[in-house]
Amino acid sequence: MIRVLIADDQALVRGGFRVLVDSEPDMTVVGEAADGGTAAALAAQLKPDVVLMDIQMPGVDGLEGIRRIAADPASSGVRVLVLTTFDEDDYVVAGLTAGASGFLLKNTDPAQLLHGIRVVAGGEELLSPGLTKRLLSRGAPRSAVDHDAFAQLTAREREVVALAAQGLSNEEITRELVISPATTKTHISRALAKLGARDRAQLVALAYQHGLVKP
Incomplete structure (x- = not known):
């Protein structure tokens, strides 16, 4: 069973992801967070396999949340999958550098998101071709x-x-x-x-x- 923690400041978004993830027989949502600080604390406490992490959140943002998870021995083995929107290219590179295991667009197909969770939970990295192409087109x-x-x-x-x-x-x-x-x-x-x-x-x-x- 893949254990997932959802970090997003919008309750409706978290709810949508929860329904999607919990609908899969091999996945379960173990917690929700509205900012990066709470996400990092819950990651250490609940030890999920994957954290779905938004980047732009009030207070402690997703980037700092990723850094805290990567630096905390209690979160060893926790993988972070960044969910981003079309205007956050710079944050994508920063997120990967901070310790994320991959990134996807928030408007990605539900099947692709579920696939991404499985890929990251399996110890691999996930790099969205659509976002990499846009990063390349505008220059690194x-x-x-x-x-x-x-x-x-x-x-x-x-x-x-x-x-x-x-x-x-x-x-x-x-x-x-x-x-x-x-x-x-x-x-x-x-x-x-x-x-x-x-x-x-x-x-x-x-x-x-x-x-x-x-x-």
């Missing part, structure tokens, strides 16, 4: 480039990271590059280690921030 947020770190990547590793940043899954990258699934995982793992990224989601955030992926 810029930050200081660690040339030494990125210089350590091989040409193939850079190619794999770029494809991941465009929203491709490991399976899709494997087909695109005509390599084995094990080779794809190896390239991702080595890129994570060389760049000091915590997980795949942060790896993609770094790719955006450092301009590895171009519009």
Whole structure:
């Protein structure tokens, strides 16, 4: 049973997500929060598998909530799936960097949202292709480039990271590059280690921030 915590400042939105999640035989909602601080506290207390986290909430916002969950040993193993709206691209990258395991648009298809919860609960990262395309089309947020770190990547590793940043899954990258699934995982793992990224989601955030992926 996948245990889900819903964090959103709008009660009607939380209620809608609760009905959707509780309708699935393999999922259950274990709690609700109206801000990031409450979400972090409940995550430590209830230890859900996945937190559905809104970003823009009054008081303690979703970004700070994600940071608190990621930093709290009591929330070890809790995964955060960010739900965002069309005008929050900058927050998406910040959310991934803070420790989120993926992001989806709030108006995504219900079946896709449920799939996303299962993917994140299973220990994988979820990166919405629609949002990654929009991030690319407007240009990545810029930050200081660690040339030494990125210089350590091989040409193939850079190619794999770029494809991941465009929203491709490991399976899709494997087909695109005509390599084995094990080779794809190896390239991702080595890129994570060389760049000091915590997980795949942060790896993609770094790719955006450092301009590895171009519009």
